[in-house]
Amino acid sequence: MRNDSKRYNDTVTIAKRCILLSKRNPDTFLTSVMLPALMMLLFVFLFGNLIHVGGTSYVNYIVPGILLQCIGQCSTTTAILMNRDVTSGIINRFSTLPIRRVSILNGHVLEAAVRSLLTSAVVLITAMLVGFRPAASLTGWCVVFILLIAVILALSWLSVIVGVAANSAEGASSLSALAVILPYLSSGFVPTETMPKVLGIFAEYQPMTPIIDTMRNALLGNPIDTGTFLIAMIWCIGLVAAFYFISLALFRKRLSR
Numbered sequence: 001m002r003n004d005s006k007r008y009n010d011t012v013t014i015a016k017r018c019i020l021l022s023k024r025n026p027d028t029f030l031t032s033v034m035l036p037a038l039m040m041l042l043f044v045f046l047f048g049n050l051i052h053v054g055g056t057s058y059v060n061y062i063v064p065g066i067l068l069q070c071i072g073q074c075s076t077t078t079a080i081l082m083n084r085d086v087t088s089g090i091i092n093r094f095s096t097l098p099i100r101r102v103s104i105l106n107g108h109v110l111e112a113a114v115r116s117l118l119t120s121a122v123v124l125i126t127a128m129l130v131g132f133r134p135a136a137s138l139t140g141w142c143v144v145f146i147l148l149i150a151v152i153l154a155l156s157w158l159s160v161i162v163g164v165a166a167n168s169a170e171g172a173s174s175l176s177a178l179a180v181i182l183p184y185l186s187s188g189f190v191p192t193e194t195m196p197k198v199l200g201i202f203a204e205y206q207p208m209t210p211i212i213d214t215m216r217n218a219l220l221g222n223p224i225d226t227g228t229f230l231i232a233m234i235w236c237i238g239l240v241a242a243f244y245f246i247s248l249a250l251f252r253k254r255l256s257r
Helices: 002-023 026-047 058-088 090-095 101-129 138-165 175-184 197-205 208-219 226-255
Strands: none
Touching: 002 058, 002 101, 026 058, 026 101, 058 090, 058 101, 058 138, 058 175, 058 208, 090 101, 090 226, 101 138, 101 226, 138 175, 138 208, 138 226, 175 208, 197 208, 208 226
């Protein structure tokens, strides 16, 4: 019990440190607060009258896609913070302290989760200001929250992998390309059936699409397809587990150099 309590305290301490570093960095404010709001406004006012999705307004349709895209952008910040710790030598100093090494990674992921949830709140508030009207039940909001946490964990552990593996902060920032592209190549912004055949097949079976579809149905008060929800959760749990163990292996290898 004492070991578990100490591991938790170490994780919270590292997370608080990461939050302080983020607060001192204006780029983090731009990425986590300003960019999500601007993304929502950009899509609604530029494409809202041009793209017809049928049965609902465009702002109602794109909220899940914007949420995932902005969480992905936040994970880029986590990759950069992780890389700076690894390349600056501070990790070696942490290793001399009586803390578990995994607490360092857990702290970065915990800070990323807090920042990503803040980003999600900004996206939802901005969407409501421009016409988003959720009709989710309590169960629907629970489904949305579960999927948000699952996606945040998956992308945060991926960002830890990138941060540990990259040789520079610039290299770690390359994660933003994947974070930006995948939601576009899904049902986040247009229905997959309107895409070219090959692209539509990829969009239909990549992990973002079942997550976005489930979140959209939950937010709009539509019936939630159990099969799609299970597929979304299987993707998230599988990716979290895979990225977690890969990040631990890479972190240990990096420290042993």
